[in-house]
Amino acid sequence: MTDATPRLRARPLSPHLQVWRWHITMLTSILHRVSGVGLYVGALILAAWAVCLAAGPDAYGAFKAVLGSPLGKLVLFALTAGLFYHLANGVRHLTWDAGKGLDVKSANASAVFALTFTVVATLAVWAIAFMTGAA
Incomplete structure (x- = not known):
């Protein structure tokens, strides 16, 4: 008879x-x-x-005084980076939805591109803002 x-x-552990x-x-x-x-938060x-x-x-x-403070500018900088990253990674996801770029090499390359685009675009926008006196 079995032990009841x-x-x-x-229980199995998940990774x-x-x-x-x-x-x-x-990371991406x-x-x-x-x-x-x-x-x-930006919205x-x-x-x-x-x-x-x-x-x-x-x-x-x-409101302008708060966002013009160093902390406010840091928040706006982070929001700019978040916007550009979300845009680049969203395009990446749309490409995947079309069935393209799903292999490991392409996925890694598009991840590097999204991160690089984020850094370059954010720095470019803020450089223009400082040059024109908007920041």
Whole structure:
């Protein structure tokens, strides 16, 4: 006869980050999610800008002072990088949806391109902003 006494059985463990070897496509997947959340924060900042603009010159001046501070500029810089990264990685995903670039070599190359585009485009926008006095 079989033993019918209830016991805790060992449950299988799912892979964890310590098991997987980090690679660039893992990084880009995580950064895509992070940049998406960051863009939601950017949308809230944009909504606050519209509310302050509608509230009058004093509220708008206070909003400009906050975003013109070093911390505000850092947040705007991060939002710019997040926007460019999300754009580049979104195009990458659209390419994958078309069935192209799914092999490891192409996926790694497109990941490097997305990260490079992010850095170059963000620095270019902020360089133009500083040169024109907008930042």
